[in-house]
Amino acid sequence: RENDMDEKFFQKLKENIQKYFEPHKGHGFDHTERVYNLALKISIGEDVDLDIVKSAALLHDIARVKEEENGKICHAEEGAKMAKGILSEMSFPKEKISKVCDAIMVHRYSKGLKAKTKEAEILQDADRLDALGAIIIGRVFMKSGAMKRPMHNPKIKPSKQYKSKASTSLNHFYEKILKIRPETFKTKKAKEIAKERYEFVKEFVNRFEKEWEGEL
C-alpha cells in the first residue's frame, strides 16, 4: 500500500498531541507509544495502510483526559472528532482521515463495536495487548496504591461482573485482565503475543496466591 507520510510527519504529530496527555494517569503518553509500537509490529505481513495505522495509534486516546474530567464524554467518539481536526490541520490525506477516525471510534473493545477495516482491527489488538503482560501488572498495583486498595484479601472473592473499582489488586486480574482471552484477538501476530502475555499474567497470579499462603 501507498504510504504518503514520512517519519517527520509522525514526529511532528507526536509533538502536537503531547498536551492532551498527563503523565501520572493510567493512560499517559507511554501507553500511546507502546500501542504505536505494537501496532507497527502486528502490521508486519498484513495488507494495511501504515499512515492510517500509525495515526490511529497515536491519536486513539487523546480524549482520555477529557473523559476522566467529564464522565459524559466517550473518549473514542470525542477522540475521533479531535483527530479529524488535528489531521486536517496537518494536511494529512483527506481520504485517509475518515479511516483513522473510524478506527478510533471503534477501538473501545468493551463497547462491543466491530472493527470494519484491518487498520481498525490492528488498533484494537494493539490497545488490548497493552492490557496484558508485565506492564499491566505494574499498572494494576500502581493504581491500587493511588486508590489505597489492598493488594489481596483472600476473604474478598472476585465478582463475576467487571467493576471499574475492583476490591483488591488481585481481584482486578480475575475481573478484567484474565478475561482478555488470546483467542479474541483478530490478527495472527497479536494472538501469538497475547497468548504469551496471558500465560505470564496467569503464572504471576498463581505464584502470588501461593506465596501469600506460604506454599512457595
Ligand code: FE
Ligand atoms: Fe488505549
